[in-house]
Amino acid sequence: MESVREYLWFETDKRVEMINITRRIQELVNDSGIEEGICLINSMHITASVFINDAESGLHKDFKEWLEELAPHEPTSQYLHNRGVEDNADAHLKRQIMGREVVVAITEGELDFGPWEQIFYGEFDGQRRKRVLVKIIGE
Amino acid sequence: MESVREYLWFETDKRVEMINITRRIQELVNDSGIEEGICLINSMHITASVFINDAESGLHKDFKEWLEELAPHEPTSQYLHNRGVEDNADAHLKRQIMGREVVVAITEGELDFGPWEQIFYGEFDGQRRKRVLVKIIGE
Amino acid sequence: MESVREYLWFETDKRVEMINITRRIQELVNDSGIEEGICLINSMHITASVFINDAESGLHKDFKEWLEELAPHEPTSQYLHNRGVEDNADAHLKRQIMGREVVVAITEGELDFGPWEQIFYGEFDGQRRKRVLVKIIGE
Numbered sequence: 001m002e003s004v005r006e007y008l009w010f011e012t013d014k015r016v017e018m019i020n021i022t023r024r025i026q027e028l029v030n031d032s033g034i035e036e037g038i039c040l041i042n043s044m045h046i047t048a049s050v051f052i053n054d055a056e057s058g059l060h061k062d063f064k065e066w067l068e069e070l071a072p073h074e075p076t077s078q079y080l081h082n083r084g085v086e087d088n089a090d091a092h093l094k095r096q097i098m099g100r101e102v103v104v105a106i107t108e109g110e111l112d113f114g115p116w117e118q119i120f121y122g123e124f125d126g127q128r129r130k131r132v133l134v135k136i137i138g139e
Numbered sequence: 140m141e142s143v144r145e146y147l148w149f150e151t152d153k154r155v156e157m158i159n160i161t162r163r164i165q166e167l168v169n170d171s172g173i174e175e176g177i178c179l180i181n182s183m184h185i186t187a188s189v190f191i192n193d194a195e196s197g198l199h200k201d202f203k204e205w206l207e208e209l210a211p212h213e214p215t216s217q218y219l220h221n222r223g224v225e226d227n228a229d230a231h232l233k234r235q236i237m238g239r240e241v242v243v244a245i246t247e248g249e250l251d252f253g254p255w256e257q258i259f260y261g262e263f264d265g266q267r268r269k270r271v272l273v274k275i276i277g278e
Numbered sequence: 279m280e281s282v283r284e285y286l287w288f289e290t291d292k293r294v295e296m297i298n299i300t301r302r303i304q305e306l307v308n309d310s311g312i313e314e315g316i317c318l319i320n321s322m323h324i325t326a327s328v329f330i331n332d333a334e335s336g337l338h339k340d341f342k343e344w345l346e347e348l349a350p351h352e353p354t355s356q357y358l359h360n361r362g363v364e365d366n367a368d369a370h371l372k373r374q375i376m377g378r379e380v381v382v383a384i385t386e387g388e389l390d391f392g393p394w395e396q397i398f399y400g401e402f403d404g405q406r407r408k409r410v411l412v413k414i415i416g417e
Contacts, residue, residue: 003314036142040316053235066210103181112272138142193359195359198358251283
């Protein structure tokens with residue numbers, strides 16, 4: 001069994017952003033030389049997500065609006081987590097809806113994807129440096 | 140390390156359906172000959188889920204009603220994603236709540252499950268052919 | 279490829295609790311001798327979760343209140359699942375928001391974590407004995 005661990009770094013301009021990382025993940029799979037196995041991709045921060053969905057900008061705006069309804073940022077005082085210096089409680093909640101991680105099959109050296117599957121980094125408390133972990137295991 | 144990749148195909152009668160696939164997954168594990176490892180089961184489509192929960196029809200109706208409250212299908216015009224030919228934005232949202240994938244331990248050739256764990260395909264935009272990927276790795 | 283399967287047992291005092299299990303998981307990784315691979319940690323019960331987020335008690339109270347808004351326990355009669363002897367339909371829904379499982383990379387014998395990542399058992403229908411499965415595969 002072979003294994004590879006890589007990091008991707010992000011520092012978004014906005015507090016909430018969704019960034020397509022599919023090509024970068026496929027490049028890491030290519031570089032690993034692993035033909036059959038799985039690839040784990042997870043946010044290393046607890047106010048961000050990695051998720052698989054559609055690369056459609058209208059849908060991403062729908063996601064942001066919907067998450068804001070389910071877990072509003074304002075008023076920040078509604079959350080106990082924000083009673084000190086923090087104002088990001090909503091980001092911890094949003095990340096649970098969108099998920100921490102995805103696990104993707106690797107078959108014949110490729111991400112084994114359906115026609116519309118794309119991998120996104122979902123940032124809910126951005127404007128600072130954060131990491132995504134990529135772990136590839138297989139042969 | 141051994142690995143097997145299989146697909147399951149679905150074409151549901153209704154737009155929203157939940158289908159128990161536990162037995163089919165266990166059969167694929169049996170056929171693989173893998174005794175110790177993990178099994179990844181994921182929807183290959185971004186408006187469907189694979190999830191583990193209870194095989195109880197009342198609960199499945201509760202799930203459908205609850206998802207309809209959290210991410211309503213109607214009015215379809217409330218979503219930017221539906222501004223063109225699509226009307227399935229809600230299905231993309233519902234799938235984030237229910238999840239894309241599950242990873243299940245295989246121990247002594249069996250899905251290593253608690254007493255009530257059952258695997259379901261969750262369809263939120265059905266009536267067309269869709270696939271679930273099954274990737275088994277181990278020895 | 280090596281593999282290890284272990285169980286953690288829980289019996290909470292309250293119906294809803296969140297318990298930090300990070301140290302116990304790291305100890306199982308240490309005991310396994312596996313240096314490179316992945317660790318699957320999942321609830322074996324369908325009214326409980328395993329999730330990764332912040333070890334901050336205010337946030338945990340925020341989580342509980344937020345889940346209670348999204349999937350209220352009362353009135354229990356609002357759920358079909360509760361039409362018989364059960365009263366835990368809300369726990370099945372809450373567990374979908376918080377997730378069944380996490381998959382964590384193991385690198386150089388350690389859980390490959392960001393600075394604030396901690397693993398929690400999330401109980402939504404407690405006061406009885408339940409299990410978490412830990413499956414470690416790698417080399």
